[in-house]
Amino acid sequence: xxxxxxxxxxxxxxxxxxxxxxxxxxxxxxxxxxxxxxxxxxxxxxxxxxxxxxxxxxxxxxxxxxxxxxxxxxxxxxxxxxxxxxxxxxxxxxxxxxxxxxxxxxxxxxxxxxxxxxxxxxxxxxxxxxxxxxxxxxxxxxxxxxxxxxxxxxxxxxxxxxxxxxxxxxxxxxxxxxxxxxxxxxxxxxxxxxxxxxxxxxxxxxxxxxxxxxxxxxxxxxx
Amino acid sequence: xxxxxxxxxxxxxxxxxxxxxxxxxxxxxxxxxxxxxxxxxxxxxxxxxxxxxxxxxxxxxxxxxxxxxxxxxxxxxxxxxxxxxxxxxxxxxxxxxxxxxxxxxxxxxxxxxxxxxxxxxxxxxxxxxxxxxxxxxxxxxxxxxxxxxxxxxxxxxxxxxxxxxxxxxxxxxxxxxxxxxxxxxxxxxxxxxxxxxxxxxxxxxxxxxxxxxxxxxxxxxxxxxxxxxxxxxxxxxxxxxxxxxxxxxxxxxxxxxxxxxxxxxxxxxxxxxxxxxxxxxxxxxxxxxxxxxxxxxxxxxxxxxxxxxxxxxxxxxxxxxxxxxxxxxxxxxxxxxxxxxxxxxxxxxxxxxxxxxxxxxxxxxxxxxxxxxxxxxxxxxxxxxxxxxxxxxxxxxxxxxxxxxxxxxxxxxxxxxxxxxxxxxxxxxxxxxxxxxxxxxxxxxxxxxxxxxxxxxxxxxxxxxxxxxxxxxx
Numbered sequence: 001x002x003x004x005x006x007x008x009x010x011x012x013x014x015x016x017x018x019x020x021x022x023x024x025x026x027x028x029x030x031x032x033x034x035x036x037x038x039x040x041x042x043x044x045x046x047x048x049x050x051x052x053x054x055x056x057x058x059x060x061x062x063x064x065x066x067x068x069x070x071x072x073x074x075x076x077x078x079x080x081x082x083x084x085x086x087x088x089x090x091x092x093x094x095x096x097x098x099x100x101x102x103x104x105x106x107x108x109x110x111x112x113x114x115x116x117x118x119x120x121x122x123x124x125x126x127x128x129x130x131x132x133x134x135x136x137x138x139x140x141x142x143x144x145x146x147x148x149x150x151x152x153x154x155x156x157x158x159x160x161x162x163x164x165x166x167x168x169x170x171x172x173x174x175x176x177x178x179x180x181x182x183x184x185x186x187x188x189x190x191x192x193x194x195x196x197x198x199x200x201x202x203x204x205x206x207x208x209x210x211x212x213x214x215x216x217x218x219x220x221x222x223x
Numbered sequence: 224x225x226x227x228x229x230x231x232x233x234x235x236x237x238x239x240x241x242x243x244x245x246x247x248x249x250x251x252x253x254x255x256x257x258x259x260x261x262x263x264x265x266x267x268x269x270x271x272x273x274x275x276x277x278x279x280x281x282x283x284x285x286x287x288x289x290x291x292x293x294x295x296x297x298x299x300x301x302x303x304x305x306x307x308x309x310x311x312x313x314x315x316x317x318x319x320x321x322x323x324x325x326x327x328x329x330x331x332x333x334x335x336x337x338x339x340x341x342x343x344x345x346x347x348x349x350x351x352x353x354x355x356x357x358x359x360x361x362x363x364x365x366x367x368x369x370x371x372x373x374x375x376x377x378x379x380x381x382x383x384x385x386x387x388x389x390x391x392x393x394x395x396x397x398x399x400x401x402x403x404x405x406x407x408x409x410x411x412x413x414x415x416x417x418x419x420x421x422x423x424x425x426x427x428x429x430x431x432x433x434x435x436x437x438x439x440x441x442x443x444x445x446x447x448x449x450x451x452x453x454x455x456x457x458x459x460x461x462x463x464x465x466x467x468x469x470x471x472x473x474x475x476x477x478x479x480x481x482x483x484x485x486x487x488x489x490x491x492x493x494x495x496x497x498x499x500x501x502x503x504x505x506x507x508x509x510x511x512x513x514x515x516x517x518x519x520x521x522x523x524x525x526x527x528x529x530x531x532x533x534x535x536x537x538x539x540x541x542x543x544x545x546x547x548x549x550x551x552x553x554x555x556x557x558x559x560x561x562x563x564x565x566x567x568x569x570x571x572x573x574x575x576x577x578x579x580x581x582x583x584x585x586x587x588x589x590x591x592x593x594x595x596x597x598x599x600x601x602x603x604x605x606x607x608x609x610x611x612x613x614x615x616x617x618x619x620x621x622x623x624x625x626x627x628x629x630x631x632x633x634x635x636x637x638x639x640x641x642x643x644x645x646x647x648x649x650x651x652x653x654x655x656x657x658x659x660x661x662x663x664x665x666x667x668x669x670x671x672x673x674x675x676x677x678x679x680x681x682x683x684x685x686x687x688x689x690x691x692x693x694x695x696x697x
Contacts (some may be wrong), residue, residue, distance in 0.1 A: 179372025
């Protein structure tokens, strides 16, 4: 007997159940198809403007820095300003995502913009989030041909653009959106929920930022 | 690690821990960091108690349908282009993982933090077969350098102080300037970041555990703060996930619910920094990510816990709250338990996984004060299950002779109320006489274990039953 059959057989024996029992199968099918929502905190259930305020406040509480921009065209200048303020070279790496590619980068003549995955030599990465979650100040990033996951982890500084209209109150709203875009039960290879910069408290429980991932997380909320 | 189990020496281990001031100093931080952090986070979320109920119900539903959810999960992993392997026990899991590594031609292997790989003793097994895995979680890296095991499930190096870390780094990182300053945690972290960056970039295989397996999507989920688990899985060509069967949950909604409990209960964070869903290998056109994705599902004794008095233990999400709040753990630290999983959750789980014969003492490493159950996000009745183990220990004659004799004597008296009343009255009278005027006893026959460390206050009045009878009459 294969290990698979042995394990499933033992589980069924312990439960006193069968793998072809109709009510059990129906219960599982129902839950997987209907994906019922459990308890959702009231905290994020707010009108748009307040929800975005909560997102900004929560992201700040976990040591992300947040800047709000009036429009998408302000992004290149905001990126250049971030690099200047921290005495960083005017260079970033980003994916080919249209939401980032179509910006007026030419306005920042000093800024070198390279595209594609990071090999670890980039100081600053720029990504576009698919959503924000107000409940905890979390940004949601999905992988794809134009969105390398390495940019989210290897650079010392991670700048993330979030469209204000995509800031949800809770994770459940994000799941519903993922199902709409990718299909029920289908996920991109990697979905990263990122809440603040990398940290560790493994030495004497002292909280330190910048363990293995980015030392700083800078969020640009657009609109 | 399974070979290094020393749970039967708990009393000896505990005494050694109590005589180790640096250890006691290190674990003393737990109160102001993890315990108060959890309290603040729970108080800041009005729905926290309702979430605990929901979390318990999700796991109970899943366990009742575990076979079906595992099959659903497997189908989705395969649909996404991944492989699922089933491991009945630790030896199976190790063999499967070694085989994947060898077929991938792996020379360098990185690991994200994973208690389940500790449970199966994966590092030792791979090492014995010519592959030296590198732990990348800072705490795990530190204890790997020290040749130790984790003393806490979420803070593996909680027992180590920064001077010890500095000494270990100087000993191992010999290519760095010997005069460098390593006085502060920041410089230690920076050095580990630099050293491990090289390891991440050159790894052929990355091994992680999983906090959740999602049946709906075939995703494995890891929750971390450092980002090492992510670098472990996105850079190498092969990503292997080792997870035990009870990690499966039905849907993304169920992950969201338990996620809201996990970090709050563990560290007091509302959300850990990185929660990552991994589904299959990289897709067509993806510029990065692993080319192969393997999930190894481990049973190792869990299927036998279903339907038993220990089934509730399978709800555990490994947050460590019971450990942080346990007065015994807080007095002696994790290594004294001599098991992979320390504290209350470990004392319940270890006998199930390793057999009571190898771990009979653990159920007694508890005061049954109930703090563990009161903070458990999955509402696992830990004290009740510790009592079950004590009963089994007694039934199987694993209890030491002296204790058995004491219990038998007590049982004899307790079953004879009049004799019991007489004996306790006599005892109270005798003790009061022995104590004399100071009202405390420095030595009591048969109670040397107590009076060696403290005086025994002598009874001041009658027995409980005579007092109760008197007050009842009023």
